[in-house]
Amino acid sequence: MEFVGQLLVNGSVIGVTYVVFALGLTLIFGILGLINFAHGEFYMLGAYGSFVLQQQFGLGYITSAITTIIFVLLLAFIIEKYTISPLIDTDHLNSLLATFAISIIILNIIVIAYGNTPRQIETPFTGVLAIGDVYITYQRLILIVVGVVIILLLNLFIKRSKLGKLMRAVSQNRMGAMVTGIPIKRIYTATFVLGIGLATISGILIGPITYATPTMGSSAILKGFVVVILGGLGSIPGAIIGGFLLGFGETVASVILGNSWKDVVSYLILIIVLLIKPEGIFGYKRRAQ
C-alpha cells in the first residue's frame, strides 16, 4: 500500500468534483423543490463555453472561464424567469418535464453546432507536481483548491448572508416565508442561478482533465443524484459528506476489489444508507406541501 498518498489525492479530486456538482443540484431541490434534469447540461456548457471562447476568440483559460460563467448565469436567469418560474407553483411534474426539455435542447444544440468530436480545453496549469511517489497535475490541484474554497464560501454565504438566510427560510417553510413577506420568486431565481453557477464551475474545472463531449453531462448527473440522495435531498452538509464519501469509497473499492467494482460499491453504499436512514445522512422528513 505504498500508493496510499496517491489514492488520497485521487479520491479528493473525485470527491471535490462530485461535491461542487451536487451542491447546485441539492440547493435547487432544497429551495425550489425541483429536480433539475438539466444540471448536467449546464456542467457540459461550462466545458464547451471554455472551448468555444478559447478556439474562436482566442481567450485564455481564466478569461474564458469568467466569460463562460457570466454567460451561463445569464442564460440560467432567463431560463428560470421564463420556464421554471411560471411552472413552479403548478404540478411538480410540469417543472420536472421543463428541465428535461431544457437538457435535451441544450444537448442537441451543442451536437448540431460542434458535433460529437471530443474537444480539448487548454489550460495554463499543465505541469505535474511530484511529491515523492505522489503525482498531481496543477489542473487537479487547482480543482481541489477552487472546489474547497467554493464549498467554504457557499457555507458562509448560506449561514451568514441575508440572502442565504432568506434561502434557508424558504427551504424550511415556504408558506411561513411567504407570510413574512419574503419575495419567494426572487429567492427562487437567485437559487437557480447560483446552483447552475456551481454546475458550470465544475464543468470548467473538469474540462481540461477529461475533454468536453456533448454527453459528459448525462454521465455526471447520475453520480450527482447518488450524492444528493446519499447525503439527504436538499441538504448542503449532506452533499459535501455524500460527495467525499462516494469519491473515497470508489477509490478504495477500485484499488482493493478492482476498478470494475467501484460502481457496485457506490450503489451499495447508497442502498445501505437508505436502509438505515431512508431520508439520507443529513436529510430530515419533509412535510407534505
Next chain:
Amino acid sequence: MRKIFMILLTMMFILGACSQGSSGDNGNNGSSESNDGGGDTVKIGVVAPLTGPAALYGEQVEAGAKLAAKLINEEGGILGGKQIELVIEDDQSKPEVGLSKYKELIEVKNVDAITGGVNSSVSMATKDIAKDRILNIVTISKAPEIMADRDNYRFRLNSTNDMDGESFHKFISETLQPKTVAVIVENTDYGQAEIEALRRNWSSENDPEIVGVEFFELEDTDYTNPLTKLKSLNADALYVVGAAIEINSAVFSQAHQLGFNDTMKILSPGNINMEVVKLAGEGGEGVISADLYQNSIDNEMNKMFVEKFEQEYGYLPEKMELLGFESIWLTAKAMDQAGSANDYDKIAEILSSNNWESPRGEVVFENGQAQGEVLPLVIKNGEIVPYEQ
C-alpha cells in the same frame, strides 16, 4: 416522493437512450451519377451509410471509391475502353435499407458488382441476396460471421479483430519484448474479447506476462485510480484496450500525468488515428499501436494514392478511405484481367489466385478474406509513423 423517484428513474433511462443516438446526419449525396450508357460502362454499386450514426465512415469509403473510379477512367477505363460508373446508395446503417438497396441494384439497376458494407449488421443482412448472383466486395464490416457459408463471389477487404490481435500480439512479444504487461481495458464485448485474445496469444513461457488487468466503464472520465494501481505493479508495458477516441486519449494523458514515463505504452490495434494524437498531446507521444494502413507507408502505389487523394479532397487518407479505394480498384483490375464484367466465376478465380498491389502493400485473399499483417505504428513528434526499432 416515491412517485417523483419513479419518474426520475424512467427519465434517466430515456436520457441515456437519447444521448446514445445523437449523431450528425450530414451529406445526402447518395443516388447515382448515372447516364445509363448501357454497354459502354461497367456499373459498380457502392452501398454505404451516408446518413445516420456511421455517416462519417460511409463518406470516407465513398471518397476512396470515387477516387479509384476517377483514376481508372482517366487511364482509359477497363475491358478495352469501358468507363467505370459508380452507383452510390445510402444504407443509413440499417439492415433493411441495405437489403432493399442491394435488391434494387441487382434487379433494377443491373450493376455488375456491389461493394461497400460498413456496418456488420448491414453486411449480415445483405450477404444472402447477393449469394451466387453477383460479386460482393465487403469493404469495412468486421464481424467474423460475414464470411461464414460463403459463396465464391464474396470477398472482404478489412481485417477482423482476431487477425489484428494475432499479428500485433506476436509483434509485441517478439519485437518489443516487455517481460510484464499491465492492461487497462473497456468493460465491453470488445474489451473482453481483446483480453481473451491477449491471454490466448501470449500463452507460452517466453511471452510477456500479464500482471494486472483493470476494467473501466464507458461513462468513466477519470482513470487515475486503476492507473495508480497498475503503476504500483511496475510493469514494463501498459496496454490500453479502448475503441473511443476521447477515452484512449484521456487514459494516455492521465497515465503520463501519473508519471508512467518510463513504461512502454501500447494501444490495441485498429484504434490509432490523428484525433487521438491531437487530444492526448504529450501523453500520446511514444504510444505504439498497429493498423492495416498508414498513409506514410513507403511504396510507389501509396505515394500515388496519397498524392492524388490529397489533390482531390484536401486531406490525407486513412484506413477507411484506403479500403473504399481498394474495393473499386481491385474489382476493376480483376474484371479487366478476366475480360468480362460479369463472368463472376472467372473474376472470383482471378481475385483469389493473384497477389494484388495496393497502397497498403500486397493483398492476398484466402477464402475471400484479405490476408496481411497489421503494420506496427508509433506516435512520434505528433505524427503517426511506422514503427522502427
